[in-house]
Amino acid sequence: MIPIKNILFLLSGASSFIIFYMGLVNYITAIESSTGWILLVFATIVAAGTLLSTVYISKSITKPIEKLAENMTEFSKTNKITNKKPINTNIKEIYELNKNFESMGEKVEKTISVQQEYVEKLKQIDKKKVEFSSMVSHELKTPLVPILGYAQMLQKQELMGKLNKQQIDAVDEIYSSAVKLQRLVGDILTTQKLDLGKLDFNQENIHIAELLNSIIKEFNPIAIEKKINIINKITKDEIIFSDKDRINQIFSNLIKNAMDFVEPKKGEIIIGADNDKEFIKFFVKDNGIGISESNQKEIFKKFYQIDTSTSRKRNGSGLGLAICKGIADGLGGNIWVESKEDVGTAFYFKIPKQPIKVNSKK
Numbered sequence: 087m088i089p090i091k092n093i094l095f096l097l098s099g100a101s102s103f104i105i106f107y108m109g110l111v112n113y114i115t116a117i118e119s120s121t122g123w124i125l126l127v128f129a130t131i132v133a134a135g136t137l138l139s140t141v142y143i144s145k146s147i148t149k150p151i152e153k154l155a156e157n158m159t160e161f162s163k164t165n166k167i168t169n170k171k172p173i174n175t176n177i178k179e180i181y182e183l184n185k186n187f188e189s190m191g192e193k194v195e196k197t198i199s200v201q202q203e204y205v206e207k208l209k210q211i212d213k214k215k216v217e218f219s220s221m222v223s224h225e226l227k228t229p230l231v232p233i234l235g236y237a238q239m240l241q242k243q244e245l246m247g248k249l250n251k252q253q254i255d256a257v258d259e260i261y262s263s264a265v266k267l268q269r270l271v272g273d274i275l276t277t278q279k280l281d282l283g284k285l286d287f288n289q290e291n292i293h294i295a296e297l298l299n300s301i302i303k304e305f306n307p308i309a310i311e312k313k314i315n316i317i318n319k320i321t322k323d324e325i326i327f328s329d330k331d332r333i334n335q336i337f338s339n340l341i342k343n344a345m346d347f348v349e350p351k352k353g354e355i356i357i358g359a360d361n362d363k364e365f366i367k368f369f370v371k372d373n374g375i376g377i378s379e380s381n382q383k384e385i386f387k388k389f390y391q392i393d394t395s396t397s398r399k400r401n402g403s404g405l406g407l408a409i410c411k412g413i414a415d416g417l418g419g420n421i422w423v424e425s426k427e428d429v430g431t432a433f434y435f436k437i438p439k440q441p442i443k444v445n446s447k448k
């Protein structure tokens with residue numbers, strides 16, 4: 087970009103030189119020396135006048151325009167008109183331009199500050215809302231402890247007396263509903279902590295082969311009951327430094343989901359881990375109903391559940407995958423899905439092998 091001042095001086099310099107040069111040529115070639123002198127003096131005065139008027143124009147027009155341009159650049163960077171440099175001009179158009187720019191700037195600055203206030207207020211309200219519901223969920227957890235405890239004591243009939251068949255069914259129902267409620271409250275609390283950036287992580291050495299074996303062990307009884315084959319396909323054992331319980335939580339959510347969407351007897355779930363440079367890439371693959379491309383984009387959002395006949399039969403709140411994503415992100419990794427309808431689904435999540443900076447209780 088060439089500054090307007092340079093163009094002005096270039097033009098006036100060139101024209102002054104041409105005028106003076108023409109005067110000089112006339113002086114040299116004039117038949118009468120007096121006429122030559124007059125023309126030379128005249129040309130010199132005109133050339134000097136051109137240069138002087140350029141200096142004047144530069145001072146009174148280009149300087150304020152330059153300042154105005156600087157003010158505009160500063161305003162576009164900071165959105166603050168108060169930082170402007172004062173512009174003194176007696177040129178009407180520039181004066182009007184500056185005045186309009188200043189009043190427009192003041193309006194924009196005011197609107198932006200009002201908007202920021204609103205955003206700040208909304209953030210505060212949002213935080214209060216999350217804190218309130220977090221408190222409610224916390225309070226809900228407390229009465230669940232005696233409900234579960236007494237239901238378990240009633241189930242063990244030797245402690246509180248014999249129950250008839252109807253009473254046993256009722257107590258079993260109370261117990262399983264309380265367990266579901268406890269899980270839901272736990273999931274809501276975890277999601278809220280994730281939203282507030284308050285979920286804590288503990289990092290420790292993890293033997294991934296051991297971790298996968300313990301997960302398989304945990305899910306084997308239910309897999310046998312549902313006639314689902316659950317396979318461990320770890321390629322190589324490694325030790326990573328991360329949060330064992332949280333990685334376990336991701337696997338649990340993914341395996342529970344997979345179990346719900348595969349067909350009993352034909353169902354197959356493969357879990358495992360691959361080396362991926364400075365990460366370990368864990369996976370849970372199934373040969374279930376699959377997830378359409380449009381739903382793949384949505385399933386990691388809170389409370390999102392796909393409305394299919396299979397889904398409708400399930401319990402659940404649509405928080406499982408949102409929690410998996412929050413944990414994977416919090417541990418410095420990521421999670422994604424690859425799926426084909428009627429073929430199956432594979433969830434992958436990458437976790438760094440080395441320690442990273444996390445929210446920690448310690």
Ligand SMILES: Nc1ncnc2c1ncn2[C@@H]1O[C@H](COP(=O)(O)OP(=O)(O)OP(=O)(O)O)[C@@H](O)[C@H]1O
Pocket residue numbers: 273339343344347372374375376377385390391392393397401402403404405406407408431
């Ligand atoms: N392996 C899978 N195969 C097919 N669909 C799946 C699979 N995993 C998840 N989904 C779909 O993604 C939705 C969201 O899963 P998510 O785990 O977040 O919630 P949920 O299982 O319905 O409830 P929650 O986990 O909170 O009990 C599920 O409702 C289901 O429709």
Ligand SMILES: [Mg+2]
Pocket residue numbers: 339342343402405406407
């Ligand atoms: Mg789930």
